[in-house]
């Protein structure tokens with residue numbers, strides 16, 4: 001009854017002598033929140049980078065919505081419907097919050113150079129629509145009152161939310177979030193949890209990297225655990241928590257959570 | 258007009274309409290004021306407007322897209338030489354301006370693509386060095402392509418370029434209105450250049466407030482994030498290089514027609530640096546700032562020259578510091594003072610890439 005949205009098949013990634021990912025296979029179903037956890041340096045961010053085309057994998061492939069994803073071509077991956085955020089926030093710092101989200105609409109707008117230079121009807125209409133939608137999106141993530149603030153002047157939590165808004169502006173089917181709760185306080189984290197639930201309800205599948213165990217266990221339908229580049233478990237949260245190999249991986253590493 | 262008015266200090270923000278009026282009036286009467294000080298000053302104003310166009314074009318590449326280009330003068334050269342080839346006795350061609358000017362712009366845009374393609378992956382210092390090399394290569398070509406076949410006429414350059422003739426009306430001739438009142442051709446050139454500058458500002462402003470302008474700004478701020486939201490970084494950079502070059506090409510063509518003569522020495526590295534200085538000094542990314550920077554840094558050296566030469570003559574009996582040296586000295590001083598006092602330029606960029614009011618102003622402020 002559940003449809004597969006993304007299938008990773010035997011993904012491998014090496015950096016010189018270091019194997020950051022080896023033979024990672026996983027399946028994400030349409031409409032779920034899928035958690036990707038693991039100790040520091042396990043390869044979670046690397047998995048995102050390979051998935052979204054920032055890096056080319058050394059082996060394996062991704063099947064997304066029924067066909068293979070291009071590798072090493074980020075803008076084509078986004079066009080196929082996968083958007084991401086970054087572990088260390090990457091906003092357009094000299095642009096306002098609104099403009100950041102408007103930039104996110106680039107992909108789904110098509111005014112030509114000619115249209116822009118002549119300011120034709122299509123262009124003006126599209127520009128108005130982008131502005132309106134971007135504003136709606138800011139409202140959706142709850143930072144519309146900062147629309148005209150430069151993104152670098154936003155608080156940390158608001159920057160994280162702005163990054164999610166910008167990613168959503170590309171109209172993704174799959175939203176990949178890299179530690180969105182990092183550095184957030186308890187209130188902000190609980191608002192984030194609500195936001196992710198809403199996003200899921202609105203039909204976007206979520207792939208979530210997160211260290212906050214409570215958040216992961218509360219939100220995710222299924223969780224995969226990476227350790228030293230290998231997938232050591234994949235199950236519903238309650239089962240993963242009991243898995244001896246997972247407990248070993250976390251307690252064995254210096255960063256127990 | 259509105260865009261230029263932003264350059265007026267404080268009046269610009271307090272009373273934009275008055276500021277617009279002031280700018281408009283200043284622009285229109287400037288040549289008359291200059292004329293009272295002599296023809297030289299009108300000429301200087303004309304050149305200042307050419308520099309404004311160049312600075313606006315370079316700002317598009319450096320200020321908007323964040324691509325440091327130290328060879329920008331090459332596009333000016335392409336535009337000027339296009340005029341020289343298509344409208345002078347050199348090849349015996351005398352095509353009208355509405356062919357030659359677009360051709361110059363087109364060739365410059367093409368040169369922009371040729372420069373852009375190999376440097377797509379370079380950033381910062383590396384990009385600066387390669388573009389610098391590109392500028393020099395173009396100049397060296399102009400210098401040496403007189404042999405074995407004479408194309409550019411080498412270091413002597415090309416003479417007797419056709420002037421700008423607008424549908425049969427040659428603006429290099431004075432217009433005699435009454436017996437003792439005539440409109441100087443330098444003044445006519447001024448108004449033609451002014452028209453071109455206003456046109457450039459409108460075009461650039463439209464680009465800035467569009468998906469293209471936002472894509473450029475995104476690439477400038479964070480290339481990786483720009484890719485991650487689906488911007489085709491390669492195409493957008495190429496577009497920036499070629500659009501920026503287009504303005505250089507148009508300015509180059511106008512320069513050729515105005516000067517009536519082109520030679521490689523007008524397109525030295527120092528000119529590229531001077532234009533970059535104008536952009537940075539005025540306020541990278543801010544159109545008003547860039548215009549102000551270009552005007553200030555093309556007029557100040559001339560003022561200095563007109564003062565320094567007689568002073569040196571009087572003091573030492575001969576000229577010790579060459580005007581060109583003085584100009585470079587002034588540009589360097591301008592940069593140093595800017596770094597110390599106004600690191601973001603005369604008018605810091607409060608660059609906008611959107612018109613939030615389109616979403617309904619009421620909702621923005623609620």
Ligand SMILES: Nc1ncnc2c1ncn2[C@@H]1O[C@H](COP(=O)(O)OP(=O)(O)OP(=O)(O)O)[C@@H](O)[C@H]1O
Nearest residue numbers: 015018020038039040041042043044045046047087
């Ligand atoms: N570009 C790179 N070049 C070389 N090594 C890299 C690169 N990116 C990641 N690595 C290495 O790959 C391994 C996995 O890193 P990754 O960032 O994917 O871990 P992570 O699971 O996201 O960790 P964290 O929880 O700390 O974010 C680490 O050992 C890291 O040092």
Ligand SMILES: [Mg+2]
Nearest residue numbers: 044045046087
């Ligand atoms: Mg990580």
